[in-house]
Amino acid sequence: MQFMLLFSRQGKLRLQKWYVPLSDKEKKKITRELVQTVLTRKPKMCSFLEWRDLKIVYKRLYASLYFCCAIEDQDNELITLEIIHRYVELLDKYFGSVCELDIIFNFEKAYFILDEFLLGGEVQETSKKNVLKAIEQADLLQE
């Protein structure tokens, strides 16, 4: 995976994680373009699109939040959808029936969970229990 973006329906960026080195200006440009493209898609449309020689997989959740991942040519699109789904499940388990507000207010936790789950663009830990255990341990340390 090259990068992952989360944004609301109004186009506000909630979370961004980049697995390729890009300058700040480029990141902003890509974000803007991608957000525009995805937001114009109608709900019935296919979740995959081609954009600038990357494949974009996006999922629309909770009626107002878009999860968007950019993958390379050889990656499996369907499994990327699963990755998105798994991530949402992790968030759900951790926050207890998560909604967008949770992500807004506890975004650093969201990032932690993402980092436990994905590393360098690939899935690191497939077991939900392990990921959550790691987060819990980190929380304990915090307190």
Place this chain on the structure above:
Amino acid sequence: GVLHTSVVLLTEMCERSPDMLAHFRKVGLVPQLVRILKNLIMSGYSPEHDVSGISDPFLQVRILRLLRILGRNDDDSSEAMNDILAQVATNTETSKNVGNAILYETVLTIMDIKSESGLRVLAINILGRFLLNNDKNIRYVALTSLLKTVQTDHNAVQRHRSTIVDCLKDLDVSIKRRAMELSFALVNGNNVRGMMKELLYFLDSCEPEFKADCASGIFLAAEKYAPSKRWHIDTIMRVLTTAGSYVRDDAVPNLIQLITNSVEMHAYTVQRLYKAILGDYSQQPLVQVASWCIGEYGDLLVSGQCEEEEPIQVTEDEVLDILESVLISNMSASVTRGYALTAIMKLSTRFTCTVNRIKKVVSIYGSSIDVELQQRAVEYNALFKKYDHMRPALLERMPVMEKITTNGPTEIVQTNGETEPAVLETKPPPSGLQPASQANDLLDLLGGSDITPVIPTAPTSKPASAGGELLDLLGDLNLTGSPVSAPAPQIAQPPFLLDGLSSQPLFNDIAAGIPSITAYNKNGLKIDFTFERSNTNPSVTVITIQASNSTELDMTDFVFQAAVPKTFQLQLLSPSSSVIPAFNSGTITQVIKVLNPQKQQLRMRIKLTYNHKGSAMQDLAEVNNFPPQSWQ
């Protein structure tokens, strides 16, 4: 987790470095992976790793991917994997996206490795099932993979053709694009009519960015599989009228060439085109083709003789009206105007009562602002005034242009047992050649026509590469007289037509003194080659062979065949007779035309068969002693 990351690491390593790949194959990674995968599927339920009943899909997909890389191009590993792949493919349930994800990865793996055909069929069936799924994502994925496999497993994909065609009507842009590409790949001789209908309908309704691609695709497919000339022309007309402005520029010369080829359809074509632009002349390619045809075949239009359709009554004035309005209209591009002006000029020889009107129109444009137009008008004016006697000859009908794509260099059929697979380009392949079958009439064009009337430059983007030499040929033709930049796609005629006439001597066959050679001399049969080169086209060498017989008995059923290396093209005309009388009392002459655009050393292998003294004789020989002037 650890397992997963290690698999990822292995995958990366194997992708980057082929040595690692070999190493891992040896180490027996494949059986290990197979075992792990089997355990995953069989073993019990591990709640933390699974997703809705399927154990650890991420790991499964990763392993499958690694297997794919390991198995590519490697038979042993592929065999080891066959079972497990089949198992995964059949056992995974498809109701959820997860299952589909795994199946997708499996399918990709099956396609990539050297799997057995049963497995491939299974994979394609899975893809077919995907296509029927309601979920758009799945359909998209299926279309993409089918596109990849259509090259190899054509028949299997054909079965799903109707579903694919349905996808054309989907609302989603990505799906439509995929479906369109796949449909073009699937068109073949049997289904071309049905597919064309669908594709034309699609052309009507699709977004503008698709139209150009779709139009070109339709042209290509129509060209390859047209069941009849009339159908072909109809299809082209339909495309021109619906998506006219999106048609690519190079399609116009192609179409024109096509139309000249279908000689019997000329009247019909010109009539339909005329009707088409009567209503609306805003679509440039359509107008260009139409004005060209009207210029060429205007007399057919006016005489009202058309077998295929109801002939319409058109007067010369009406035809001129329409061409003039094209000229005047603001919508016409400058190129289109050029076409129209030339068409009007050609009509001056074809029409009888309106010559004065034509003269008037042409002189008006003598002072037009557009340089190209002005130049043409001035020249045509001069034609009227000073060279009126040449006008008919100059503006006579264009000869038929041969199709450039399909006639490659005359490929030799390996009839006799002599093998030596001719791999190198310069080595002439052995065995006989059917004389003059592929008929590069283009060479006839060179030999026959004295005057070069309007010839569009060769279409530059024709896909077949083998036609390269012929493209050069047409480019050469246009260069008579003045350097016109050859690949200019739209210029329909060299502007210096008159200069070409006056300064250049007409086609000159005699070249000064190329020595003739004896190509073959054995058993009393002697074959001499004499050479002629043309001034206007230095790539063509005309060889006249003379076969004489110095024995006491006649040689009958004499057949001469020749083969040349792939970079040349050969045309064999018919011999004067097939009997060589004895005692050198007569000869057989035969003309060979050799096209040598790359100016390579001429070499030829000849095969002679004849009956002599009651027995059939056959001989093969190679001719290498061509004098340098014959090919340089």
